[in-house]
Amino acid sequence: MQKVVAVLGGGIGGLSACHHLSKSPNVSKIVLLERSGRCGGWLSSIRRDDGAVFEQGPRGVRPAGAVGRNTLNMVSELGLESEILPVTKDHVASKNRFLYVKGQLHKMPSGPGGVVRTIPPFSRPIIQSILKEILIRKGTEEDESVHAFVSRRLGSELANIAIDSLCRGVFAGDSRQLSVRSCFPPLYEAERSRGSVVLGMLMGSGESAEGPNCIPQYHLGHWKRLEMMRQYISNHNLPLTLTGASYDGVSVNDVIFSGRTAAEGLIGKT
Numbered sequence: 001m002q003k004v005v006a007v008l009g010g011g012i013g014g015l016s017a018c019h020h021l022s023k024s025p026n027v028s029k030i031v032l033l034e035r036s037g038r039c040g041g042w043l044s045s046i047r048r049d050d051g052a053v054f055e056q057g058p059r060g061v062r063p064a065g066a067v068g069r070n071t072l073n074m075v076s077e078l079g080l081e082s083e084i085l086p087v088t089k090d091h092v093a094s095k096n097r098f099l100y101v102k103g104q105l106h107k108m109p110s111g112p113g114g115v116v117r118t119i120p121p122f123s124r125p126i127i128q129s130i131l132k133e134i135l136i137r138k139g140t141e142e143d144e145s146v147h148a149f150v151s152r153r154l155g156s157e158l159a160n161i162a163i164d165s166l167c168r169g170v171f172a173g174d175s176r177q178l179s180v181r182s183c184f185p186p187l188y189e190a191e192r193s194r195g196s197v198v199l200g201m202l203m204g205s206g207e208s209a210e211g212p213n214c215i216p217q218y219h220l221g222h223w224k225r226l227e228m229m230r231q232y233i234s235n236h237n238l239p240l241t242l243t244g245a246s247y248d249g250v251s252v253n254d255v256i257f258s259g260r261t262a263a264e265g266l267i268g269k270t
Contacts, residue, residue, distance in 0.1 A: 002028035005266060010034030011041025012252060013244035016259025019074060024267045041244075043252070058252045060087065067253040074256060099165055121161055129154045130198055138195040143220055146183055147175040153197055170251075171218075182218035182226075241265045 005021055007014045010032055021027050032039075042057035063072050075081060087093050097108040101121040109119055115126045133153050144152075146167055150159040159175065167175040171183065181188045190200020226247055233240050243262035244255060 002026055003267065004029045004031070006031045006033060008033050009041070009244060010036075010039035011244055011255070012043055013041070013255040013259040013262075015039060016074065016256040017243055017263045018259075019078070020260045020263035021267065024263075026267045061252045063253075065253075067251075067257040070257050070260060071253045074260075099161065101161060122157060124157075126158070129158055133198050134196045136196070138191055143179055143181040143188075143223065145176050145220060146178045146180045149180040149184075149187065149191075150175075153191070177219050179218045179220045179222050182222040239266070 003026060005027055007017050007021070007030060014032060014034075018030050018032055021030050038044075044056040046054045046056065048054070061071055062068055075084065095110045097110070098105045099108060099121060100106075104121075106119075106121045109115055109117075109126070115130075118125050132155075136153050139149070139152060146163060147159050150163045164175045167173055167178055167183070171178060186201070187197050190197045194200040194203060226242075229242065232238075233242075241262040243258040248254060248258050
């Protein structure tokens with residue numbers, strides 16, 4: 001029997017779900033409900049008269065791992081390959097990243113030399129923090145803030161400068177409030193399985209890690225709330241599944257993959 005499926009929200013997760021649902025012979029109709037006047041969610045661009053483009057949300061994707069390949073496959077299926085603008089490791093944009101600290105712009109290290117030398121705004125070579133991290137004892141908390149996690153393992157300077165900037169850029173949030181378990185599951189799993197973030201990244205963690213006017217932010221306890229929601233859906237046998245940036249990842253790849261997973265949860269693999 002064919003199904004009629006309603007998708008609530010026309011963000012990239014909802015659109016991904018619609019795409020995968022549309023390929024199934026078991027779906028007769030898809031109804032997409034979006035409260036705003038446009039689709040795309042946090043993906044939004046502004047093009048000025050002089051041709052300059054400003055991204056109001058995510059500005060690119062990293063085509064790495066299973067979720068990255070999934071995104072590229074969907075782009076291919078939609079016939080959008082010709083619109084991809086690749087940024088390689090030797091591209092000028094890859095080599096020029098800056099942090100604004102204490103009134104000054106500081107270029108971030110882009111090669112091995114920048115890791116072994118002291119480069120402002122850091123007071124010592126980053127390699128020192130990396131080597132010391134291997135000797136730090138494994139934490140016992142089931143979750144902690146991103147800032148607390150990085151401070152404990154790599155030092156407060158990296159947490160205050162690099163990680164705090166990263167969290168504000170990716171999540172538009174405060175690293176002292178965001179959950180490391182939900183926002184950076186590979187780091188959490190690396191410490192849990194290997195006792196070290198560095199060792200976990202090198203050897204593998206043993207597991208694959210797939211508010212108003214702001215990008216969704218995963219505060220402490222997010223994973224528990226999400227687990228309870230999915231358990232409730234399962235216990236009551238509801239024909240409902242969750243997808244999008246509010247649940248399992250805010251990166252474009254994660255959200256697109258969650259849309260596919262949601263569709264497959266309802267109608268099987270496409």
